Amino acid sequence: MAEKAIEKVQVGFKASxxxxITPEVIRKFAEVSEDHNPLHLDEEYAKKTVFGERxxxxxxxxxxISAxxxxxPGTVVYLSQTVEFSKPVKIGDTIEAIVEVEEITREKSQVKLKxxxxxxxxxxxxxxxxxxKLFDLK
Structure with missing residues (x-):
């Protein structure tokens, strides 16, 4: 019998x-999300903001984080996500997204992560x- 996905997870497990971030990444995201805020797309506009740049x-x-x-292990389905922003992400920044298992509810196949x-x-x-929630492949 194959081991269940939830049994493969341990508290402290990290992934990243x-x-x-390039202008092209921002442009593609704006296109897909339909969020065309000039702060993200218009250099001249962005220069006049508190950020001074796009x-x-x-x-x-x-x-x-989703990535x-x-x-x-297994197939991951979001149940919830909270987020607080502390600094802007600028063009040229390399962003590392990190998830760390804090709590496991094995009977529900659920995991809480920082x-x-x-x-x-x-x-x-x-x-x-x-x-x-972690699901096993059939």
Whole structure:
């Protein structure tokens, strides 16, 4: 009998993915999300803001957390995600999304994880908590 996905997870397990933010990444995200806020797309507009330059959509970085969750065993389905943004993500930043298992409810096949993203300088740009359910492949 095959081991269940939830049995393969341990508290403290970490997974991560990294991505460098380019103007093209931001443009593609704006296209797919239909979020055309000029703060993300218009250099002249962005220069006049508190940021002084274009920044990435905050939710773009949150998407990398979803990618890191795919490193868990089995099929992962989100139940919830909280997020707090602490720093802007800038063009040229390399963002690492990290998920860490904090709690496991084996009878429900559910996992609670600490989630955060940091830039190449080790500065945390967002943090939160995810709850997911693990499913086995048939």
């Amino acid at each position: 993915v990294s991505k460098t 920044i990435a959509h905050g939710i773009l970085a949150v998407g990398f 890191a969750l795919t490193k868990l 989630t955060y993203c940091q830039n190449q300088r080790g500065e945390q740009v967002l943090r939160g908590e995810a709850k997911v």
